[in-house]
Amino acid sequence: MEQSALLRTELAGIKMQSPVWTASGTFGFGEEFTDFVDLHRLGAVVVKGTTLQPRRGNDGVRMTETPAGMLNCIGLENPGVDFFLNDILPRIQKYGSNIIVNISGSTVEEYGILAEKLDVPGVAGIELNVSCPNVKDGGIIFGTDPKAAAAVVTAAKKHTSLPVILKLSPNVTDIALMARAVEEAGADAISLINTLLGMAIDIHTWRPVLGNVTGGLSGPAVKPVALRLVWQTAQAVHIPIIGMGGIMNADDAIEFFLAGASAVSIGTANFVDPAITMKIIDGIADYLQLHHLNNIEELIGKMKL
Amino acid sequence: MEQSALLRTELAGIKMQSPVWTASGTFGFGEEFTDFVDLHRLGAVVVKGTTLQPRRGNDGVRMTETPAGMLNCIGLENPGVDFFLNDILPRIQKYGSNIIVNISGSTVEEYGILAEKLDVPGVAGIELNVSCPNVKDGGIIFGTDPKAAAAVVTAAKKHTSLPVILKLSPNVTDIALMARAVEEAGADAISLINTLLGMAIDIHTWRPVLGNVTGGLSGPAVKPVALRLVWQTAQAVHIPIIGMGGIMNADDAIEFFLAGASAVSIGTANFVDPAITMKIIDGIADYLQLHHLNNIEELIGKMKL
Amino acid sequence: MPKISIDAIILENKPLGSDIYQLSVACPEIASCAQPGMFVQLQINREMLLLRRPLSIADLDAAAGTVTFIYRRIGKGTAAMTSLQPQEKINCLGPLGHGFAMTAKNPLLIGGGLGIAPLLFVAHRLAGQADILMGGRCRQEMFWPELFQPYARKIFITTDDGSLGTKGFTIDLLPMLLQQEKYDQIIVCGPEIMMRGVAKIAAAASIPCQVSLEKRMACGLGACLSCSCDTNDGRRVKVCKDGPVFWAQEVL
Amino acid sequence: MPKISIDAIILENKPLGSDIYQLSVACPEIASCAQPGMFVQLQINREMLLLRRPLSIADLDAAAGTVTFIYRRIGKGTAAMTSLQPQEKINCLGPLGHGFAMTAKNPLLIGGGLGIAPLLFVAHRLAGQADILMGGRCRQEMFWPELFQPYARKIFITTDDGSLGTKGFTIDLLPMLLQQEKYDQIIVCGPEIMMRGVAKIAAAASIPCQVSLEKRMACGLGACLSCSCDTNDGRRVKVCKDGPVFWAQEVL
Ligand SMILES: Cc1cc2nc3c(=O)[nH]c(=O)nc-3n(C[C@H](O)[C@H](O)[C@H](O)COP(=O)(O)OP(=O)(O)OC[C@H]3O[C@@H](n4cnc5c(N)ncnc54)[C@H](O)[C@@H]3O)c2cc1C
C-alpha cells in the first residue's frame, strides 16, 4: 500500500497526513525546521505555549542536560495571542499542516478568551496547557485538580468550535481521575505527558542550575513513565490520546500506539535531530507494512495483556 | 582532617561511619558485595524488602533497561521475616555495618507485627516501604494517601523502640503533604524516592515487556525528579531525609545533600559498578576537604536560593 | 573465588559469522581462576546503556591471561559491542556464577545457538575427552566445528535444513548417539525447549545432565533478584549466583 | 543559507594547549557556505549525552571541504569529545546563526579565552587586513599567536601574569591601541565582562562594535527559546538564530 494511505488518519475531526505531531515548545512555529522537515507530512504542528499577553519567560539559565534528558524552565515566553494571530499565523499557514495552538491562562476565563480569539481559519485545534511547571500562574493548579481541569475545558469548549485537547501533567497521583474529569467536561482529546518536575544543583556555586529553581524534565529518560501514563489514561477514557514523552524513534512511537495513543507527539528529539519526525514517519510506515497492517488504527491500544 | 572524622555522622540516633547508605533491593543483604565493598564504611545497609510471609515475587521478565535507567518488577521476593531473623541476620551482623530492614505489609497491623519482630539487637532501624509499585498489596495505597501513611508510622512506632524511617513514593501530586503527615505521626526520618511507575512494551510481541505489566523506574534517568522531591520534602519537614534516586557518583550525592538530604542511598548504581559506594564515599570526603568543610552537616540543605 | 571488576584491554573483536562476533580481552585476573560455565558482566560505555551485559566465557588462556567471548548481535547492547576496537578498555565484572561440575570421564556436550559458546571452554578443559553434539539452522551458521576441532573428540552436527551434518534437531540425533556410546554425563546449553528435550532423554537413559540457564540480569551478584527461578523441590534460586549451571532435575 | 545535519568524518582531534583541542572534520556542505561567526551543533554519541554541543567555526577551507573547531574541555560533553578518533563520524548541524558583518576595512579583533576561536576565521577571511588583540592567563595558554600568524596584520597580546606580551587585560591595552590606529570597527568575542568593557570603550570612541554572545542552547534553530535575550530596545531575540553576533549597542 502507498505510504500516504497507510499513514493518513483522523483525530477529533482533524484530518491528518500522519499520526506524528510535534510537541509544543520544541518545534517553534514549525518554520524553523523547514530545511529538515516537510511540514505537510506531519499530523499537526503544535505551536509554542501562547498566552493572552506577551511573556518574556524566566530569567537565568533556562535549560540543562540530565542523563538521557533535559530540564527546561523557559517559562512560556511568547509574543502573545494577538501577535500570533496577526503576524505569525498568516506566515506559517502556507506550509499546509494542521496548526494546533497550545494555550495557557492564569484564570479559567483567560482560557475562554484565548479559545475564542483562536477560533479562526488556519487553526486546526486548541491544546490547553494546564500543566506548565515553569510559571507560577501557568496553570499548574489546573493540571493537578480534576475539577479545575474540567472547568478549563468547559470554558474553552464554550468559546470555540475547534477541537479542544487537554494536555495532562504527569505530576499527579492518579492520572485516570484527571482524564475522566476532562473527558466528562467535553474535551475532544487528551495529550500527555507534559514534563516531569525536576531540578539540578550546581555543586560549585551551591545554587540551582536553573533560573527558576525547578524545571520540566523531558527526553528519553521519561519515556517509561510517559508510556505508563498513556496506557493508564487509555484504560480510563474513550476520547483519543496524543501520546508523548521521550519518543526518539519509530519503535518508541509504536509502543505509544500499542499503549493506546491515536497519535504521537515528538518533542526533545527535535533538538537532537531536526529531521527526526520524517524518520519516525517513515519508520512507522515500514513497521505497518512489515506487519501487514493497513492503517495505524490497527495498532492503537492493541497491547495484549 | 582525617577522612573518617569528616564523614562520621548521626541520623535519627543511628551513628554512622559515613552518610552513604545502600538502597533496599539493590544491595541484597550486603554480603553479596564483600569482594568490592568494605561494608563497615557504609552508613547503613538497607536490606531487601521483607514481609511477614515469604514471597516468591512476580513471574515473567522482572527487569528491563531503559534510557539511563531500568524498570524492575521483582515484586518483593523475600524469604519472610522469620527466616531473615533466624538465618540471615546472624550471618550479616559480623560485617559491622548498621542494618536497616525495609518492610512491607498488606495491612496496617502487619507493619506493627513486623516492627515488633525486628526490634532485636543487630537491627539499627526500620524502613517502612509504603510505595512498592510492584505488588498489589505492597502498600501502594499507604504510599499515596497521607492518612494511611501516617497510620502505618503510628503502628510501627507503637511496636518498636528502633528508629522508624518512612519511604515515600514519588508517584504523588504533593510530596509535602505526605511528608508532613508522616512527620506528625512520629516518623524519625523520611527516605525518598522509591521508584517511578513506568512501563515498556515489546513491539514484536505486542505484549508488556515486564511480567507485571508496569514496573519501577530507577537509575540516573530519575535523578532530576528525585532531587526536586528531596528539596520539596526538606522544605516541608524537620526530620532528617535519606535521599536517593539515580545517584551515580559523588557529585550527584553532593546535590542531594545541598537539597537537604542528611544521608544518601545508592541503588541502581551498585549494578553498574559494585564498588561504587566506596568511590562515592571517597569523593564526598575529597569534596569536603576541597571546600574546607569539617563535616557533611555543613552541606546539608545549604543550597542558596 | 573472589570476583573483581576491572578494565580489560580489548585484543580482538571480529565477526565469526553473520551477526556473531568473537571478543578477546586481556584480563589475567579472570583468566587465572574462571571455570567453564562461568560468565562475565561486560560494561559497554556507548550510547545510553546503563547496565552491564552478561556473556559466558567461551574460552580462556590462563598463561596468556586472555579471555574470549562469543556473542550474537541481538539488541542495543550487543550492537554497540560490535563497534568496540582493539586497545579500547572494557570493564569486566567476574568471574560470576558457578561453573559446570567437571567430574565426568566421558561426557557428551550438547549445544544450540549461542549456547554452544560456553561448551567450547568445557571442551578445552576436557582436552579431547568430550564429544560434542551441536545444532544450528544452516551451514553458514556453523563456524563452530572449526573452533571445537582442537578440543573435542567427536563432533556431531545437525542443521535444520540439512545443509551440514544430519538434517533435524539435536534431540533427533541424541537417542542414536546414546546407543553408540556409553556417556557418563550430558552437559547441555541452548534454548530452553532444547534443554528440556535433552533433559528428558537423559533422565530416561539415567544419565546425569547439567544445564546452563539464561535469565535477564542486572547485578549478576545475587543481589537484585532479577534472575530468580524455582527449583523442583520448591526453593528459590538466583541464576546468576546459584547457577547459571544446575543439574537438570533441579530446575527443569 | 540552508542548514543541514550531516555525518562528517573526523580528520584530526589534537590538543593545542592544556585542556584545549582542535577538531577538524570533512564537511564540504558546511565549509562551502559558512561565514565567520557562525557555529555548528555537534552531536557526541558517547555516554548518556543527549543534546548537541555548540561550537563556533574556528576556521574552514572551502576548497578542501574541511571545517575546524577549537574547544575547551569544560564538562561532560567536551570531555567526551577529546576521545573522538580520526575516521569516526560526528554529526554536524549547521551552519547556524548569523555571522559577523564583514564590512570593515580596518577592524580590530579582540578575543579572550575560547572567544578567540571564531576570530581566527574572521582574520582568515580578512586576509591580513585585521589586527588582533588577544588576552589570556599566561604564556602556556597562548598558542593562539601562531595560529593567527598567517592571517592577521598585527598581533597584540596581554596576559594576566605578564608572561607573554603586556601584563594585564585586553581592555587595559585597548585605549592605547585606539590612539595608535584609526580602526573603523571592533569585533569582540570572549567573556561577557570583557565584551562589556570593550563595548564601552568602543562607544566612547564612536567605533562600531560587534559582539558574539554565548548562551546555553538546546536546538540551535530558534525553536526552543533556551537562549533568549533582551535587546536594549525591548525586543526579545534568540542568540542562536538572531545572533550569536549582534551590534554591541543592541544587546550590551
Ligand atoms: C549467564 C548468561 C550468559 C550469556 N552468555 C551469552 C553468550 O555467551 N553469548 C551471547 O551471545 N549471549 C549470551 N547471553 C545473552 C546475552 O546476555 C544477551 O543476548 C544480551 O544481554 C542482550 O543484550 P542487548 O543489549 O543486545 O539486547 P537488548 O536490547 O537488551 O534486548 C534484546 C533482547 O535480548 C533479550 N535479552 C536482553 N537482556 C538479556 C539478558 N541479560 N539475558 C538474556 N536475554 C536478554 C531479550 O529477549 C530482549 O528482547 C548470556 C546471558 C546470560 C544471562
Ligand SMILES: Cc1cc2nc3c(=O)[nH]c(=O)nc-3n(C[C@H](O)[C@H](O)[C@H](O)COP(=O)(O)OP(=O)(O)OC[C@H]3O[C@@H](n4cnc5c(N)ncnc54)[C@H](O)[C@@H]3O)c2cc1C
Ligand atoms: C554559539 C556558541 C559558540 C561556542 N563556541 C565555542 C567554541 O568555539 N569553543 C569552545 O570551547 N566553546 C564554545 N562554546 C561553549 C561550548 O558550547 C560549551 O563549553 C559546551 O557546550 C560545554 O559542554 P560540556 O558538555 O563540556 O559542559 P557541561 O557538562 O554541559 O557543562 C559545563 C559548564 O559549561 C557551561 N555550558 C554548558 N553548556 C553550555 C552551552 N551550550 N553554552 C555555553 N555554556 C555552556 C555551563 O556553565 C556548565 O556549568 C560556544 C557556545 C555557544 C553557545
Ligand SMILES: Cc1cc2nc3c(=O)[nH]c(=O)nc-3n(C[C@H](O)[C@H](O)[C@H](O)COP(=O)(O)O)c2cc1C
Ligand atoms: C524546551 C521545551 C519547551 C516546552 N514548552 C511547552 C509549552 O510551551 N507548552 C506545553 O504544553 N508543553 C511544553 N513543553 C513540553 C513538551 O511539549 C512535551 O510535553 C514534553 O517535552 C515531553 O515530550 P518529549 O520528552 O518528547 O520532549 C516544552 C518542552 C520543552 C523541552
Ligand SMILES: Cc1cc2nc3c(=O)[nH]c(=O)nc-3n(C[C@H](O)[C@H](O)[C@H](O)COP(=O)(O)O)c2cc1C
Ligand atoms: C531491583 C530493585 C529492587 C528494589 N526493591 C526495593 C524494595 O524491596 N523495597 C524498597 O523500598 N525499594 C526497593 N527498590 C527501590 C530502591 O530502593 C530505590 O528507592 C530506587 O531504586 C531509587 O534509587 P536508585 O535510582 O539509586 O536505584 C528497588 C529498586 C530496584 C532497582
Ligand code: FES
Ligand atoms: S542478576 Fe541480580 S540477582 Fe541475579
Ligand code: FES
Ligand atoms: S537554542 Fe533553541 S532557540 Fe536558541
